[in-house]
Amino acid sequence: MFAKSIRKDHYGYYFIAPFFILFAIFGLYPILYSLYISFTNFDGITTPDFVGIGNYVAVLQDPLFYKTLFNTLFIWGVSVVPQLTVSLVLAFILNDKLLKGRDIFRAVYFFPNIVTAASLGLLVSLIFDWQSGGLNHFLVQVGLIDNPINWKNDPWFMRLIVSSILFFQYFGYSMVIYLAGLQGIDPALQEAAQMDGAKKKHIFIHIIVPMLRPIILFQMITSIIGGIQIFDQPFTLTNGTGGPDRAAMTSIMYLYNVAFQSTRFGYGAAIAFCLFIIIILLSVVSFMMTKRKSRA
């Protein structure tokens, strides 16, 4: 029987072949082609001219690239810190079997995560509209403000509002992942600590957080990858303009504008690879940070 199963092992190649063929054509090839284009001045019509690292030099000297990078990192940073902490606390609370309505809370918090991000951006845009938005009418009606506020005219507010949308969409998702991690922690550990008179707060800080460290790292790295790619929400929120003074224009929005609106494909591809390098650097940094903490 052993010999028989060895003889069949080459069938594995047939089973995995369709995936790798599709991936090679529609995943790998486009990435490598993007890399090639990033060294050319391809405009989509004429044949690409090789310009060496010219595009990369230009990207590194482009103030707008830095601005959109700042916007992206600011929007991501402001949303990710509360997202990862609030969701951790929520997971701890909802892991308590005695709490009523656990499943309902879990579902309600998770729900915004699967809502179409683009539609959500548009919806928030409508609610925050200066003249017709529900928020201004509400605030005027309850007497908190006298005149409608032009929310969408304030650069900092626009960045914060994108952060809030991201928080809104992702805290439930992180919570579910933390909850899954909590299921893997032996409940006897918590019970023993409780018997020894440990308060919930201390159990949380000294048992739960250290034991969830791998999950926290996983969340940080996936949120970096996702964070740099923010596009749908700010795009529809600002109707593609990036908002006042391009305050909510993220790097991918800039990439989209450069490549597909101005048809500077070479420059756009260089932006894409610069962003990829930044993602790798940030992932390594966060990996080392969690490593160091666990040694201390």
Next chain:
Amino acid sequence: MQTVKPIEQRNAAIQQYASVKRLTMGKVIIYLFLISLAVICIIPFYLMLIYSTHNNATIASTFTFLPGPFLVDNYTNMASKINIWRGFANSFFIAGTSTVLSLYIGSLTGYGFAKFKFKGRTGLFLFLLATMMVPGQLALIGMYRLFSTLGLLDSYAAIILPAAANAFNVFFIKQFMESSIPDEIIESARVDSAGEFRTFNQIVLPILGPAISALGIFTFIGSWNNFLTPLVLFFSLDKYPLPVLVALVQGYYGMDYGLLYLGVAISILPIIIVFAVFSKQIIGSVALGAVKG
């Protein structure tokens, strides 16, 4: 000593019982916190539904949280300007075919990795995992060029074919297969001289049913919500999937608020329905995928 201990234990038990039943200050705060967060999660969608039943005049002048009489007016207004059901059908077609394709190919691949010990298996699998770390935007420009060369820009194939090779699905199915499909079943099918692909299609695939359906819902929603790729690869209004169509409407009819709210509502409603029915499976597959990873 021996008599004291049971009493102590009983006291502890009583105390614990009391703390469970009593509504302490801490508990009230926790519930208030949980409930207010839940309200925040629901309000935007509630307002969306409410506002889609009002006309411009109401929306522009007052705050209201009660439904109005203009749902039908908004709908006829919208239907006269854009073909939202065409967008709906596009989304359904794209999400449906890419889900089925990526699940079938994902199962084939997961099976290959889980049940065959061929040379280079570990290396190829690590490569597959590594591709999950690469952001999709890297491929976007090359993809645009590739599909323009193939003459497939503005065609459904441009979205469906790349989506068919979904590394996460492979990973998820492989994990599930390793734990829930015993080698003996495959062995016995071989003894009965069933072909390898027949074994896969008739024996392995049916066992995968529950895992695949959970993953399928998730893949479907992911595809439904896809925005940037169709925005780049499609040009004609009648090809756009629903979310892109609705976002573009903002540019054309930005002042028609009832219409916009209704458009957003129609693009989100299928997701609400799917979630209402399958929330357990969706949340479960997210949790499983993350922890195993």
